[in-house]
Amino acid sequence: MSMSSQQFATVLRTLKGMPTSDGAGVRLTRVIGTPALPDLDPFLMLDEFGTDRAEDYIAGFPSHPHRGFETVTYMLDGRMRHKDNHGNEGLLTPGSVQWMTAGRGLVHSEMPEQESGRMRGFQLWVNLPARDKMVEPRYQEYAPERIPTVSPARGVELKLIAGSVGQVQGPIQQPATDPLYLDVTLAAGAQWQCPLPEGHNAFAYVFEGEAVLGEADAARSVAQHELAVLGGGAVLPLRGGEQGARLIVVAGRPLREPVVRHGPFVMNTREQLMQAFIDYEQGRF
Structure with missing residues (x-):
């Protein structure tokens, strides 16, 4: 299949995350949600956590x-147990995904179920449109065996968390932002058009x-722990470097609505934000 160059997505910019801590002192790297990249509509935040040191994550x-x-x-x-104030509880194990729609509000905790060893993963915050901000909370939680794995080209393996590649569909459904979330492993020199x-x-x-x-002159090398903001195009050409690569590719329909946020609340107006604080303090979550 031949494609004109306009149909290829390009790398608009690359950036590294900044070290931070959250929760009770869990060390992580914030990649979206920083002064360099405050958001990428509909994505509000991306945190990467990865450490072999229990003291970096044990407080949860x-x-x-x-x-x-x-x-x-x-x-x-690693293993992380989550509980909320609606009586939901579950254990996230290696390779599993939890897509939590907070909606009108919940109070939850995420605590390590391990006392040593490696803890590694991502947390992504995805905005909800104004019409869905006050929906009932819900979870879409999938163990690794429920997440389809496909090999679309030689030396390329994908895990489909959300969205579709060819006829294969990831398990997560969210009509509001219609997300794509892929975990892509590339062998050295392996190529694929995503x-x-x-x-x-x-x-x-x-x-x-x-x-x-x-593609071609527009190709950019992206190093470990770098985020590439992508621009336009129906296809993103990918190629593994000398050591190969593993990356997440994530896309979502922009909401183009005002974002008023403070800490754990993301609304459309200042009044709604103040109401969230009042509702939380009065135990209405």
Whole structure:
């Protein structure tokens, strides 16, 4: 199939995250939600956590509220137990994903179920449109065996968390932002053209090795722990670097609505934000 160069997505910019801590002192790297990249509509935040040191994660994320958006936790290594004030509880194991729609509000905790070893993964915050901000909270939680794995080209393996590639569909459904969330492993020199949904904002984050993104003169090398903000195009050409690469490719339909946020609440107006604080303090979550 021949494609004109306009149909290829390009790398608009690359950036590294900044070290921070959250919860009761869990060390992580914030990649979206920083002064360099405050958001990428509909994505509000991306945190990468990865450490072999128990003291970096053992205190976990004790009970905290959320309203008005979704949190997506993708565990690569380690075990994390979550509980909320609606009686929901579950265990995130390596390779599992939890897509939590906080909606009108809940209070939850995420605490390590391990006392040593490696803890690694991502948490992504996805905004909800104004019409869905006050929906009932819900969870879409999938163990690794429920997440389809496909090999679309030689030396390329994908895990489909959300969205579709060819006839294969990931398990997560969210009509509001119609997300794509792929975990892509590339052998050294392996190439694949990743389809991107039309009109979506998209990024790629390399967490192992190095990858070349884009076509011909527009190709950019993206190193480990670098995020590439992508621009336009129906297809993103990917190639593994000398050591191969592993990256997440994420896209979502932009909401183009005002964002008024403070800490764990993301609303559309200042009044709604103040109401969230009042509702939380009065135990209405």
